Amino acid sequence: MMDLSQGQWVKHAVTHPFEGFEDMRWKKSGSMKIAALIILLLFFAQIANGRLYGFQFRVSYDKTFSIVPYLVKSVVLFAVWVIGNWSVCTLLDGEGTIKNICIYSAYALVPYIAQLYINVLLSHVLIMDEYVFMQVIQFIGVGWTAILLFSAIKSVHQYSFGKTVFAVLLTVVAMLIMLFLLVLFMSLIQQVYIFISTIYTEIFYRIRV
Amino acid sequence: MKKSIRKLLPLILSGVLLGGTAASLIASAGEPYDVYNYDRWGEAIPSQAGYIADRTVSGYDLGIGPMDSPSDIFCDHNRIFYIADTKNNRVIALDSELDRVVEIYDEFRLPDGSVTTLDQPEGIFVSAENDCIYIADSNNERVLVCNYDSEVVMEIVRPDSELFSAPTFRPKRVVADKAGNVYVVLDNITTGAAMFGPEGEFTGFYGANRVQPTSEIISNYIRNIFSSEEKKASRPRNVPTGITSFDIYGDFIFTCTASSTQTTDTVKKLNAAGKNIFANLELAFGDYTPIYDASQNKLFSPAICDIDIADDGNINCLDLTTGRVFQYDEDCNLLFITGTIAKQVGGFNQVSALESLDNCLYVLDSQKNTVTVFVETSFGEVVHEAAELYNAGYYEEALEPWYEVLRRDGNYRRAYIGVASALLRKGDYKGSMKYAKLADAPLIYDKAFEGWRREFLKEHFTEIAAITAVLAAVLIYIGKRKKKKPAGISAADMENTEKKEE
Structure with a gap:
């Protein structure tokens, strides 16, 4: 029973919100490669969402292109989620390893990513009056992913319902703290860089004179 | 000469030219500045000049001695220009070519026969209804209403009313409407323009500005909730900046406010009830990016000190x-930007007033003591023609002028909007989509796309129906084969549900 290939496991987990991840855990299945592929797809989906949208819905500023916001919206956010969840749930008697959290969370993102791609395609076919169809798809995609993500956390750590809610809330707080520290660290690095470059310039001038 | 231009250019243009655009600048001949316009993103881009400086006229040219700090210029219905020559205490009337003095008004006969003179007149207006000259006689604290023969018809002085609490009455600008009501902009009054009836009786204030909700005002408001009456009284009150100048056009009065801090209500279009029609439109007048002056370490934001509505409805x-x-059309779309701070013809020291007649602009400089005449270029003519047709709803008639505009200036965004709208009206959806995309106008693009999609579906209905039928058949076949060895929901089924939602 349940002799599925890795690809079939993705389908199984996504289409069975309540016991899909439990089955996966029971079978010790799930592939890091597929998780990485999903995150890569998320990254491309965010770029498509920002840049390739139908012109009638969104005018994108196309004089410059910066990849950083798209990286932040996909890879960085996901990494912060995984690390935040791992650090919180280690303290809360969670059974998930960081690898499993990563795999399960990535699998849970599939409906969201599918929704992004579908809407980018639809935005070239529909007009503004029919935007409601895209909103429905978006709502379904986001809602489905939310349920899956909840179920993924619940089964990877073997939590009860209430404890999962608590853990998710704490994870969000942890994510905020991490992002705050990240910004702080960046500005600190910048300060140090300016300091060093000023000293360098100063010494450089002295040597020349 | 050339060196001085080179030295000046970076100063003038520091706030104008954003990175990367400088390379493609083509300065039009004779301008002491580079002509620019704004694109959809509020970034300055090079453009063609709509007006060029033709000449300047000073008091010497007219043979009446130099003007001294002139502060207002007005052109009446007989095409006579009136200049309030403030420090010389006189009003100069010139013909429409600005080369002949028609009359100099400096002494007036009161009804009782005595003679009165002006003391620093700052505003001038001539009513077409009753052929009266209205002079804001600032230091005498009165508005003088007289006829062309210097006979005073009426004097408006500080009203003896409870509503009027200010101790002074220093009129800066004056206009009169068709019914003979007189509106006076007063110095140090923030409650709007004082309004007087045809007989000179005070009837109230008109068109006050709103207070801009800055963070300081909001925090003061929150603090006032908790503080005592005494503390509240000692705090500075939140008052808006007073009106600087206005102009009347048809039934509407346009006001402007020169304030370096306030950005709301800098330009207003007031109806007879004093309601601002521009109030809820997200409009910005003047330069978008404030100019930084390193020598004073200050940011200079626009201060609109005079407003003029041309005969065709354009707002200057x-x-x-x-x-x-800054010239806007009646819908507040930016058309042209003209002039600068410079020594040459076309530049100014300190501008004070503005007037328009036919296709010329007249700008008064209170330090150079001159009137600068700007004439419309051929490019300006085409744009004005196109914009006028477009705003009147003649989209298709405006198509040719808009194409002409694009031939001369491929950066002119309004032209792309005009072409897109015209092509949409004509039913050329593909072309309309192309131009709407170039104009960054998603609403027009949406309509054009709707039309294009409808035509596409009509034209290719057989192919689409055939492909759909074949696809459906294939999907059903795959589904049947999958059912023999079940494994949850198949990919084909998922695609099916998506198709339905589409």
Whole structure:
């Protein structure tokens, strides 16, 4: 029973919100490669969402292109989620390893990513009056992913319902703290860089004179 | 000469040219500045000049001695220009070519036969209804209403009313409407323009500005909730900046406010009830990016010190900070930017007033003591023609002029909008989509796309139906084969549900 290939496991987990991840855990299945592929797809989906949208819905500023916001919206956010969840749930008697959290969370993102791609395609076919169809798809995609993500956390750590809610809330707080520290660290690095470059310039001038 | 231009250019244009655009600048001949316009993103881009400086007229040219700090210029219905020559205590009337003095008004006969003179007149207006000259006689604290023969018809002085609490009455600008009501902009009054009836009786204030909700005002408001009456009384009150100048056009009065701090209500279009029609539109007048002056370590934001509505409805705003005239069409779309701070013809020291007649702009400089005449270029003519047709709803008639505009200036965004709208009206959806995309106008693009999609579906209905039928058949076949060895929901089924939602 349940002799599925890795690809079939993705389908199984996504289409069975309540016991899909439990089955996966029971079978010790799930592939890091597929998780990485999903995150890569998320990254491309965010770029498509920002840049390739139908012109009638969104005018994108196309004089410059910066990849950083798209990286932040996909890879960085996901990494912060995984690390935040791992650090919180280690303290809360969670059974998930960081690898499993990563795999399960990535699998849970599939409906969201599918929704992004579908809407980018639809935005070239529909007009503004029919935007409601895209909103429905978006709502379904986001809602489905939310349920899956909840179920993924619940089964990877073997939590009860209430404890999962608590853990998710704490994870969000942890994510905020991490992002705050990240910004702080960046500005600190910048300060140090300016300091060093000023000293360098100063010494450089002295040597020349 | 050339060196001085080179030295000046970076100063003038520091706030104008954003990175990367400088390379493609083509300065039009004779301008002491580079002509620019704004694109959809509010970034300055090079453009063609709509007006060029033709000449300047000073008091010497007219043979009446130099003007001294002139502060207002007005052109009446007989095409006579009136200039309030403030420090010389006189009003000069010139013909429409600005080369002959028609009359100099400096002494007036009161009804009782005595003679009165002006003391620093700052505003001038001539009513077409009753052929009266209205002079804001600032230091005498009165508005003088007289006829062309210097006979005073009426004097408006500080009203003896409870409503009027200010101790002074220093009129700066004056206009009169068709019914003979007189509106006076007063110095140090923030409650709007004082309004007087046809007989000179005070009837109230008109068109006050709103207070801009800055963070300081909001925090003061929150603090006032908790503080005592005494503390509240000692705090500075939140009052808006007073009106600087206005102009009347048809039934509407346009006001402008020169304030370096306030950005709301800098330009207003007031109806007879004093309601601002521009109030809820997200409009910005003047330069978008404030100019930084390193020598004073200050940011200079636009200060619209005079406004003039041309006969075709275009709104001309005069910016004191940059010495520029911003011309908008009646829907407040930016058409042209003209002028600068410079020594040459076409540049100013300190602008004070603005007037328009036919296709010319007249800008008064209170330090150079001159009137600068700007004439419309051929490019300006085409744009004005196109914009006028477009705003009147003649989209298809405006198509040719808009194409002409694009041939001359491929950066002119309004032209792309005009072409897209015209092509949409004509039913050329593909072309309309192309131009709407170039104009960054998603609403027009949406309509054009709807039309294009409808035509596409009509034309290719057989192919689409055939492909759909084949696809459906294939999907059903795959589904049947999958059912023999079940494994949850198949990919084909998922695609099916998506198709339905589509």
